[in-house]
Amino acid sequence: MKRALAYRGTAAAWRHLFAPLFIWALSALTQLATPCEARDSQRVTLVGSFQRELGCPFNWDSRCEATRLNYDPTGDIWRGTLELPPGRYEYRVTLEGSGHSTYGAGGEQDGPAISVVVRNSGPVTIYYDDKTHWLTDSLTSTILTLPGSYQRALGCESAWDPSCMRSWLQDPDGDGVYEFSTREIPAGTYECRVATNGGWEESYGEGGERDGANVVFQVTKDGSLMTFTYDSYSSALHVGEDLRGVQSASTSCQSTQDCIDRLGSDWECNSGLCVQIVIKDGDSSTTCVFSSLLGKNNPALDSIRRFRDEVLKKYTLGRKVIDLYYRHEGEIFSLLDGNPHLRQLAKKYVERLAALIEVFLGKDAT
Numbered sequence: 001m002k003r004a005l006a007y008r009g010t011a012a013a014w015r016h017l018f019a020p021l022f023i024w025a026l027s028a029l030t031q032l033a034t035p036c037e038a039r040d041s042q043r044v045t046l047v048g049s050f051q052r053e054l055g056c057p058f059n060w061d062s063r064c065e066a067t068r069l070n071y072d073p074t075g076d077i078w079r080g081t082l083e084l085p086p087g088r089y090e091y092r093v094t095l096e097g098s099g100h101s102t103y104g105a106g107g108e109q110d111g112p113a114i115s116v117v118v119r120n121s122g123p124v125t126i127y128y129d130d131k132t133h134w135l136t137d138s139l140t141s142t143i144l145t146l147p148g149s150y151q152r153a154l155g156c157e158s159a160w161d162p163s164c165m166r167s168w169l170q171d172p173d174g175d176g177v178y179e180f181s182t183r184e185i186p187a188g189t190y191e192c193r194v195a196t197n198g199g200w201e202e203s204y205g206e207g208g209e210r211d212g213a214n215v216v217f218q219v220t221k222d223g224s225l226m227t228f229t230y231d232s233y234s235s236a237l238h239v240g241e242d243l244r245g246v247q248s249a250s251t252s253c254q255s256t257q258d259c260i261d262r263l264g265s266d267w268e269c270n271s272g273l274c275v276q277i278v279i280k281d282g283d284s285s286t287t288c289v290f291s292s293l294l295g296k297n298n299p300a301l302d303s304i305r306r307f308r309d310e311v312l313k314k315y316t317l318g319r320k321v322i323d324l325y326y327r328h329e330g331e332i333f334s335l336l337d338g339n340p341h342l343r344q345l346a347k348k349y350v351e352r353l354a355a356l357i358e359v360f361l362g363k364d365a366t
Contacts, residue, residue: 026211044069044078046126047102048091048113054082062094069128074157075165084118091116093128093135107133107172116140127165134172138197144169146199146228146237147203148192148214150185162195162203169194169230178230185226189218194230194237208235215239239302289325289332293347300354307357 046067056064078093090113092104104111106195116139118124123355125138146167147160156164169178191214194204205212208231217239219226225242253259253269294300312322336343 023188031204042071043096044071044128044130045094045096046080046082046091047094048089050082050084050089050091053085058248062096069126072165075163075168076131077153077165077168078130079125081123081125083122084124085121086118088115088117090114091126093126095130096251103133103135104129105135106174107135109133114140127164127168129168129170130170132168137193141171142232143197144230144232145195145198146180146192146197148190150190150192153185154182154186162200163198167192170229171232176232178232179227181225181227183223185219187219187222187224187361189216191216192228192237194235204230204235204237208237210235218242223358289336289346290350292336293343293350294354300351300358303358304354306361310361 003256041278042043045062045064046069047062047064048067049059051059051061051064051067054064056066058064061067067080067082069080071078090176092102092111092113094102102110105114114135114137116124116137118139123138126135127137127143128135139348145162145167147162147164148167151159151161151164151167154166156166158164167180169180171178191207193203193212193214202210204210205214207218215237217226218241220241227240227242229238229240230236231238256269259269290304291298291301308322
């Protein structure tokens, strides 16, 4: 079971690093980023086999106002409530404003439609998170949040608010394990618990006990990655802290000694930034995926580094890509190291990405 979970984690890391990074590079050539302030002006429309039931002229009609989702700035998500008659339906979400894209099951772009069965007439609430692209509804998924003493740090209006979707636990792959990650919680000691469907009617605390004691956790350093994992089968919540990448995305260096002096002996300089050394089987080695695939002396590494520093760092989405890289690089390195076929596929992706970046940077220089 542990090996299966570990593989699932590394496979997920693969899906969530290289594909988004490659897509980001493509989109950067035409439009570098969509400002956060413009989110609420973006058109997000639910399309599906139920649209005629709601007054739309056609099903799968992205122009129908009746199924347009509303942006919720408090929770930083889109949502909408529909009155549907009994039946089996399918749906996706389309985004327009900074281009046009469609998302379906599992948060996949152009992914399969989501199926929902309405047994009794009544309201169905649709939820969409543009940060993860997870799309779900109140019939298909249990809506789980993490109310706690830390929520104001996320932008919630108050602490202990089970309705604030900024602490939304999500399960895109539908395996019953929900997860939420953030670097926004300052160092300190906090409490939280899992709440269902935006209220306190059903909640779980320490040891998965219903109405049990709050889960106490500690953030040891500002900027560390806190990951909350909830197993819906046992109702147990696990809180983990990852200090890797806390300063690596912002700490530049000329030499490994620079990193040692600033961050400690377990850091070294790689491509102009301090990177934490990963210890495996008694040996120390950096897990820089790009240099591992292209070779440490490949000139394309300089282009990738420039793209990171001159483009990605300037935008919110770009900084999230950087954060994603440092969060999963160790897992992905291990996965590629043990799978030659996957390593070859990754190398092909990275080579195409590097070539595209070089063209972009060349045009930008002119």
